[in-house]
Amino acid sequence: MTSIQLQNVSVEFPIYNSPSRSLKNRVLSVATGGKIERKSDRLVVVSGLRDVTLTIREGERIGLVGHNGSGKTTLLRVLSGIYIPTHGEVSIEGHCISLINISLGIDPDATGYENIRLRGVMMGMSPREIAEKMDEIAAFSGLGDFLDVPFRTYSSGMQLRLAFATSTAVRPEILIMDEWLSTGDEEFKGRANQRMAELVDATKILVLASHSRQLLAANCNRVIWLEYGRIKMDGAPDEVLSAYFGC
Numbered sequence: 001m002t003s004i005q006l007q008n009v010s011v012e013f014p015i016y017n018s019p020s021r022s023l024k025n026r027v028l029s030v031a032t033g034g035k036i037e038r039k040s041d042r043l044v045v046v047s048g049l050r051d052v053t054l055t056i057r058e059g060e061r062i063g064l065v066g067h068n069g070s071g072k073t074t075l076l077r078v079l080s081g082i083y084i085p086t087h088g089e090v091s092i093e094g095h096c097i098s099l100i101n102i103s104l105g106i107d108p109d110a111t112g113y114e115n116i117r118l119r120g121v122m123m124g125m126s127p128r129e130i131a132e133k134m135d136e137i138a139a140f141s142g143l144g145d146f147l148d149v150p151f152r153t154y155s156s157g158m159q160l161r162l163a164f165a166t167s168t169a170v171r172p173e174i175l176i177m178d179e180w181l182s183t184g185d186e187e188f189k190g191r192a193n194q195r196m197a198e199l200v201d202a203t204k205i206l207v208l209a210s211h212s213r214q215l216l217a218a219n220c221n222r223v224i225w226l227e228y229g230r231i232k233m234d235g236a237p238d239e240v241l242s243a244y245f246g247c
């Protein structure tokens with residue numbers, strides 16, 4: 001059964017070389033959603049997440065909301081295995097793909113085809129799976145003969161087409177996103193939107209962080225509001241989004 005379980009998870013970023021003496025000797029809540037704490041004379045830490053306990057089950061489409069610095073990206077990175085919590089336990093059952101950075105693994109000097117392989121490996125695809133999907137990814141990218149030349153010669157739109165086509169070629173059980181990926185010119189955008197909708201439909205658990213009420217209301221069946229790295233509210237989208245957006 002696909003599931004995610006977080007037990008008392010905290011993520012702290014120690015700040016070395018910080019002007020710690022200029023920070024007051026107490027917890028500082030900044031105007032945004034972040035928190036800086038002076039632990040001792042020598043140690044200043046920024047809290048990303050604080051004591052988060054959370055269970056996500058199959059079928060749930062989770063939306064994350066919160067002010068800048070409230071911990072949304074930190075949580076997505078913990079779920080993607082990029083950050084190991086400073087405290088607490090994370091247990092993830094199911095094949096998980098993160099679309100937080102779709103250009104991760106891309107080598108500017110490698111060709112389009114080589115980059116499809118590199119990115120495929122980064123996402124945990126086997127060489128055989130990559131070979132099976134190669135034609136479909138190449139066709140979806142619409143890059144034609146450009147796939148034989150180095151990535152660095154592509155326009156920024158072409159680079160995104162390649163990263164998008166490759167990153168959305170797998171069907172994970174758990175999908176982690178921080179935006180609705182939509183890229184390219186009008187023609188590509190239409191196809192990209194459809195591909196994203198199919199990907200989200202096929203996934204068993206979605207975790208999507210966004211500042212867009214419309215996007216969260218359209219795609220989520222549960223919304224979690226983070227503030228200062230903690231869960232402030234967790235419930236039905238209508239209820240949480242109304243409370244967060246204030247209407």
Ligand SMILES: Nc1ncnc2c1ncn2[C@@H]1O[C@H](COP(=O)(O)OP(=O)(O)OP(=O)(O)O)[C@@H](O)[C@H]1O
Nearest residue numbers: 013034035046047048067068069070071072073074
């Ligand atoms: N690499 C890092 N080093 C130090 N502090 C960090 C790091 N990454 C995040 N933080 C801190 O952790 C807190 C949470 O940041 P995070 O990026 O998770 O917020 P967010 O909710 O995604 O914000 P936004 O809406 O602006 O993207 C912030 O106070 C931030 O300063």
